[in-house]
Amino acid sequence: NVTVHIENQQLRRYGGNYSQFETLRLQQMALQQSAYSRQQKEIAHLESFITRFKAKASKARQAQSRVKALEKMERLAPVHIAAGFAFEFREPDSAPNPMMVLEGVDCGYPAPAPDAPPVTILHNLTLSIQTGQRIGLLGANGQGKSTLVKTLAASQEALAGTLRQGKGLQIGYFAQHQLETLRDHESPLQHLARLAPDTREQELRDFLGSFNFRGEMATASIEPFSGGEKARLALSLIVWQKPNLLLLDEPTNHLDLDTREALTMALAQFEGTLIVVSHDRHLLRATTDQFLLVADGTIQPFDGDLDDYRDWLLKQAAAKRNAATAAHSQEDGETPAASTANRRDQRRAEADERQRLTQLRKPLAKELEKVEKRMAVLQQAKAEIDTFMADEASYAEANKAKLMEMLKRQGEVGGELDTLEERWLALQEQIELIV
Numbered sequence: 001n002v003t004v005h006i007e008n009q010q011l012r013r014y015g016g017n018y019s020q021f022e023t024l025r026l027q028q029m030a031l032q033q034s035a036y037s038r039q040q041k042e043i044a045h046l047e048s049f050i051t052r053f054k055a056k057a058s059k060a061r062q063a064q065s066r067v068k069a070l071e072k073m074e075r076l077a078p079v080h081i082a083a084g085f086a087f088e089f090r091e092p093d094s095a096p097n098p099m100m101v102l103e104g105v106d107c108g109y110p111a112p113a114p115d116a117p118p119v120t121i122l123h124n125l126t127l128s129i130q131t132g133q134r135i136g137l138l139g140a141n142g143q144g145k146s147t148l149v150k151t152l153a154a155s156q157e158a159l160a161g162t163l164r165q166g167k168g169l170q171i172g173y174f175a176q177h178q179l180e181t182l183r184d185h186e187s188p189l190q191h192l193a194r195l196a197p198d199t200r201e202q203e204l205r206d207f208l209g210s211f212n213f214r215g216e217m218a219t220a221s222i223e224p225f226s227g228g229e230k231a232r233l234a235l236s237l238i239v240w241q242k243p244n245l246l247l248l249d250e251p252t253n254h255l256d257l258d259t260r261e262a263l264t265m266a267l268a269q270f271e272g273t274l275i276v277v278s279h280d281r282h283l284l285r286a287t288t289d290q291f292l293l294v295a296d297g298t299i300q301p302f303d304g305d306l307d308d309y310r311d312w313l314l315k316q317a318a319a320k321r322n323a324a325t326a327a328h329s330q331e332d333g334e335t336p337a338a339s340t341a342n343r344r345d346q347r348r349a350e351a352d353e354r355q356r357l358t359q360l361r362k363p364l365a366k367e368l369e370k371v372e373k374r375m376a377v378l379q380q381a382k383a384e385i386d387t388f389m390a391d392e393a394s395y396a397e398a399n400k401a402k403l404m405e406m407l408k409r410q411g412e413v414g415g416e417l418d419t420l421e422e423r424w425l426a427l428q429e430q431i432e433l434i435v
Helices: 018-053 057-072 145-152 176-181 188-195 201-209 227-240 257-269 281-287 306-331 343-390 397-433
Strands: 002-007 010-015 100-109 119-129 134-138 160-165 171-175 245-249 273-277 290-295 298-302
Touching: 002 018, 010 018, 010 397, 018 057, 018 397, 100 145, 119 145, 119 298, 134 145, 134 281, 145 171, 145 245, 145 273, 171 176, 171 227, 176 227, 188 201, 188 227, 201 227, 227 257, 257 281, 273 281, 281 306, 290 306, 298 306, 306 397, 343 397
Parallel strands: 134 273, 134 290, 171 245, 245 273
Antiparallel strands: 002 010, 100 119, 100 160, 290 298
8 A cells, every 4th residue: 555666766655556656656747847847947037137138237236146046946857757668569470270279188297206107287188279369377376277388388298198289380488487598698689699590680689679678788698687677588589489379377477567567568469379377467357358267187168257266266265164174074973864863953053153153244244334434435535536636727836735735645545445445355255255
């Protein structure tokens, strides 16, 4: 609920989440630029007076006072907005259909020891990947999402079955471990030249410049590069190769916010086929239109959106708890016949259990009600602030103090609303789990 922005070797604190930060920063930059423009006009007016009258004896004193005024003036800086980063994927040369076909494929890892069997994660997969599909892979950690992507990318071999690639398939594979394949002693230009040895250097430099590797940065060793800069370089190498199938495994992990948003926009416009694994819900919503669920050693279509997937995870967790409870009861020697022997005791136990669950739900429901009331108050305040901000008169000089107050209030209200919405979701989930 607080964002700290680092710029020009200074820290500035903003109330609210990233979305509120963007809004507040843009508004503050607009005010700063407006003040700077007004000051520039004032400076021009003073300098014009000094230039015209400094030689006239009758005006010399007035001109000198204006010189002193200029010297004492605290100069405002113009707004310098860092150039936004954006790129796009190059149009693929071909589009085979199907892209890839899996028949009876087992995915996993080779035997860890000579006398041990292979480690199979996914069994007997049959799948046809069609051109133009935009697939998000869902599933808990450890279920095999990355293993599947590695197999599709031929980064590791299938343990069994057949995997056929369409003619003209060009895979672009991006995963975190690929950053380790970059050569620290080489420059971005050397990395790209290895892919395109016959391309003019200026063309390679222009391309790298579109990924913010300009000037000396294009020819310097990448060893001191940050994780995000190396990820951006790996991404640029993929884009250069004009893939028609993109396989992305957590592509945004090391990326800064600007590059992450640029990647999201580029993927939304990508004309090829896409398969992505990501915990970034914004990325999945913006770039995919169907989901495959990786669970229990297989994959299957998931009919729903990310909210449905969250609900599915909650049901799975509840089912596991119930199964564990049943297993514990059987370990204690209880049999189905014994559990139904005394109906009256069973009904009493059920009533006690209902009362227990009610007592568990009660404080949660009470807190939920308080959260909803506070959210209603804040929504009303937000509506009033939005109305004020939408009025052009609010930006007049006479309203400057109120505008700054409303900007501050907007960040506070937005930040508290986001916190309450997260709490509301958490309370709802806790209540749903009490079954």
